[in-house]
Amino acid sequence: MSTFQTHEYDVLVIGAGGAGLRAAIEASASGMKVGLICKSLLGKAHTVMAEGGVAAALANVDDRDSWKVHFADTMRGGQYVNNWRMAELHAKEAPDRVRELEAWGAVFDRTKDGRILQRNFGGHRYPRLAHVGDRTGLEMIRTLQDHGIHRGIDVHMEFTVVSLLLTGGRASGIVGYERERGRFKVFNAAAVVLATGGAGRAYKITSNSWEGTGDGHSLAYHAGAELMDMEFIQFHPTGMIWPPSVQGILVTEGVRGEGGVLKNKEGRRFMFDDIPEPYRNQTADNEDEGWRYVQGDKNARRPPELLTRDHVARCIMREVKAGRGSPHGGVFLDIAWIKSKVSGGAEHIKRKLPSMYHQFKELGDIDITSEPMEVGPTTHYIMGGIRVDGDTQMSSIPGLFAAGECAAGINGANRLGGNSLSDLLVFGKRAGEYAAKFAAEHKRVAVDENQAKQATDEALKPFEHGQGKAENPYTIQSDLQEMMQRLVGIVRTEAEMQDAVKELGTLVDRARRAGVTGHREYNPGWHTAIDLKHLLTVSEAIARSAIERKESRGGHFREDFPDKNPEYATFNIVTSRRPDGSMEVKRVPLPPLPSELKQIIEDQKS
Ligand SMILES: Cc1cc2nc3c(=O)[nH]c(=O)nc-3n(C[C@H](O)[C@H](O)[C@H](O)COP(=O)(O)OP(=O)(O)OC[C@H]3O[C@@H](n4cnc5c(N)ncnc54)[C@H](O)[C@@H]3O)c2cc1C
Secondary structure (H helix, E strand, C coil): CCCCEEEEEEEEEECCCHHHHHHHHHHHHCCCCEEEECCCCCCCCHHHHCCCCEECCCCCCCCCCCHHHHHHHHHHHCCCCCCHHHHHHHHHHHHHHHHHHHHCCCCCCECCCCCECEECCCCCCCCCEECCCCCHHHHHHHHHHHHHHHCCCEEECCEEEEEEEEECCEEEEEEEEECCCCCEEEEEEEEEEECCCCCHHHCCCECCCCCCCCHHHHHHHHHCCCEECCCCEEEEEEEECCCHHHCCCECCCHHHHCCCEEECCCCCCHHHHCCCHHHHHHECCCHHHHHHHHCCCCCCCECHHHCCHHHHHHHHHHHHHCCCCCCCCCEEEECHHHHHCCCCHHHHHHHHCHHHHHHHHHHHCCCCCCCCEEEEEEEEEECCEECCCCCCCECCCCCEEECHHHECCCCCCCCCCCHHHHHHHHHHHHHHHHHHHHHHHCCCCCCCHHHHHHHHHHHHHHHHHCCCCCECHHHHHHHHHHHHHHHCCCEECHHHHHHHHHHHHHHHHHHHCECCCCCCCCCHHHHHHHHHHHHHHHHHHHHHHHHHCCCCECCEEECCECCCCHHHHHEEEEEEECCCCCEEEEEEECCCCCHHHHHHHHHCCC
């Protein structure tokens, strides 16, 4: 007789964001019994926060677009260390996934002739982001949720997974706790899909919510899977910076897509000062051309504000460092100026960017239709994640799949805006499909109760420590976030990152002594203590991988190696857990790019 209440499924999906929901729908469509677990309430995942849109080469607004252009844009944005197979599948399949979403009830903004409207976004050559104002994620999650529930998927909300269980080297389930009651439960499944999202909470300034603690990355790592590209963190150029209580909240790139411009305190559009060579031919060299581009003039080139996020973030940092920043340490983002170009401008801005209008009005008392916003970089997305097979999304552990932000590969060194929502749909579907196939071919194996017991004993340790001399989990979390921001942030150096690794060692010791009081029912201190293991694991992988990459590429910028080194374009950096518990960092060669894909990239360079 089991000590744990146990649920049994063919396919178990952890995470109910876009990736998890899409995976669950697909597995269920294959006739599998599917369970779906999420840490918060259904519908509250990060995906709901997505604003700007979903990238897919539908070619509704510009018929020159195609999967080939999208593929080349994604590879160039990722600076050629992407998993090219994933970039190819993503570009080819995203249009069908978006049309499917529409067929399931998603109501996108429309072109005049009734097709899905697409907007401009950084690094995308043509208007490519299907959107619903600036609330695209809400529409996506609503549609997937509706569709999923009607398929009969079992949803377990407010349940946190603390450990993956393996049997004979295969994924066999998970153990976790109900947040409300603090009761542990086991889930036994033939295949497990991780779709747990990102890890932005490893940093002090972030657009991520409390859920972004890198759980899936860490669960997979501790179970023996590999992590890849962990050095590549995306610092989105435009987060709110004032007032301090809202620091980090995202200001969508959609603002720049609609014509918003970046200015320093002298009122100069500094983005024209530094246009990287690979983008020069496709970037406007004067303000008028930039404006014509956002208005849909096919003969115009895009404004430099729509260069890739890594570059824009660094340009902003440079202005601030040079003393040309805004009063609170950022720069100005101005959309109000378009009133001089568009009739009914204020209403137009409110219609196109309703959430941004409300966000600034409510949180900062700023009316974006008449005043500029103050913005600065915020930790937004992690390109690194669980290493998976590009076609099936299976990790190196048989029966363990990963999709969405917790998986690595499609984005390489830098993600283009909009490519995450499409990633969730394309690879969520694939993960669900192949997990179902795996479950059909491999019978469910029983879980090892001892593993589950060990995991629950570890999870309960903070209660044994109580408070007294124990460490407060919140203090450890905030010290970690402050340290990562300072030592492994936007601009990195060897010496600082070596210090970070040392400080991480100290933080790990402190986390072992973390203590909480009270009982297991809705105890946020306890939840924070449990999350620490994940945040520390992910932070160590980020720091060690960033030390290993002695060059600058995409989201990873090293002051001591400010240039790209072509040798580093030939491998990915992979981290895994050695049997003694230490972290191994290795270079794994990238598979050669097939000649037809190479040709596509060459053709798109002009
Ligand atoms: C403000 C904001 C705006 C964005 N705008 C865009 C945009 O316009 N376009 C775009 O392409 N991308 C955008 N992104 C990025 C994109 O939204 C995310 O990368 C994407 O939604 C991640 O989806 P996901 O399914 O991988 O994970 P998430 O949506 O983050 O979902 C993770 C799920 O895992 C669950 N989970 C986590 N850990 C556990 C655990 N231990 N146990 C149980 N459950 C767990 C969570 O509860 C949640 O249900 C934006 C991100 C933010 C923060």
